[in-house]
Amino acid sequence: MRGKRVVAIDDREQSLELVRYVTEHYPHVYLITRAVDRHHVYELWAAGSRDIIRETFDSATRAGRSALEALGHHPYDAERQVRGYVRNDKTALRELANLYDPDIPVHLNLPYIERSREFLAQLTAAMRGQGSTFSNRVERGWLPPTMQDLETVIEENLADDK
16 A cells, blocks of 8 residues: 555544645645545545545445335346446536635536536436436346345345344
8 A cells, every 4th residue: 555545534624634735745645535525525626636435425325226126126227227326426526526616615616506507407317217328228227127136125125124
C-alpha cells in the first residue's frame, strides 16, 4: 500500500482539511476517502481526491436489489438494474463534481443546478421505463423467475426475519 492512504475520519471538515493538506504537500499520495453525502463527495473532489466512497450508497443499492427481488424480479435482472443505476450514478457524480464550486452556494450554481435537473429527469424517465438505458436492458434481460428462484427468495426473507 505504498503511496496509498485511506481517509475515513468521521468529522466532515477534518477529512476535507486532511485531503487538502495531503493533496497540496504530497500530491503523489493516492487517497481513498469516505464521504458522508453527495456534497461531501464534491468537496473532496474539489480538494483533489479521486477515489471517494459514499457511506450509505452501497447499502442503499443492496437494499434496492433486495426490494426488486422481493417484488418478484429475477435476481439476475435485479442485479443488472442495480449495476446500471450505479454506472449512471457514477457518471452523474463525476460530471456534477466538476461543476460543483465550493465557493458558490449550490442554489446559486446555475450550471450545477441545470445538469442536476437533467440527470434527475433521465433517472425519473428510466425508472418509469421510458428511458433507453434501463428499459431496453430490462426488456432484453428479463427471464421469469423459476420456482427454485422464488423458493430461494422466500427462504432468504424468512432467514432475514429471524
